[in-house]
Amino acid sequence: MISAQRRIRPRVLAISSRGGHWTQLRRLRRAFEGCDVTWASTDPGLATEVAPDRFVLVPDASRWDRLKLVWSILSVLWLVIRLRPNAIVSTGAAPGFFALRFGKLVGARTLWLDSFANSEELSLSGRKASSFADLTLTQWPHLGEPFPHDATREKRGVKGLVYHAGAVV
């Protein structure tokens, strides 16, 4: 069963907004080696940074502009439905949060990596994501439990808990 799964390259969606979230996401690239990975972000100029991998542009959004937010959410929904990824990984902010939300609808496993910038408490998005994401990671040891690298798959992430498994730097 496991070996049958392993023969198929997982379809992965790696999504974040531009700027620091993207720089952190890009530093996970080695983790996606051998996967069928699609990158998504909010600036078309970022495509060259992950070429020749597939890159999809999603509209920018923040909690502060309602109309743009709706447009961004619909675009992310369409992307997730079209791509049907096996796994979704995000470093934030809004587009990644919604990708994780919709990912659960299409049966994707979802990972939220909270930004290195949140060194005193988890971001609001991170706190919300931890309730439904399959794995929530913080980059600061004092904000999460040690990640059980040596545990079984089932025990290696419990919803609602936040783990620390290293940082992007």
Add this chain to the structure above:
Amino acid sequence: MIFVTVGSQLPFDRLIAPVATWARSRGVRDIFFQHGGTTIDLSGFESAAFVPPDEAARLFDRANVIVAHVGMGTILSCLERGKPIVVLPRKASLGETRNEHQSASARSLNGRPGLCIAWEPEELPVLLDQISELMDRTKIDGAKIGPDASPELIAAVRDFVWNRELPSSARTTQTH
């Protein structure tokens, strides 16, 4: 060359103003301001409100020193290139950002080689006058980081996307 950058979100004149004043008084011309939409007079200097990612990458490559807000994208871009950076944290209390995460980040990163923190704008001219010391390669070589996240984080993400389970033998050896 000095690259001054405030990121892709909001202006940050509390950083731009003292740096522009310092550059004028010292006759520094080889400086580029990415200011996010400023009200400060930057005539005589190269500047832009925003720069696309490829141009930003070229500016980071060209720069000897970067002066910036405490944005993770900017700091990682400097660390990846082993370039010295002077930062001033944005304050939410002054409407420069949504929360005080930049001050928290600055406190967490304090002491990293190649990174210099100005807590208030008044400290900037003093730090900028020591720029040749900041550019001393021997001091910042230890600051350069590779292109990848920590091996533990890469492993955790890789195992997650492959939905991978370790063989039970590996589990028992690792728990010892």
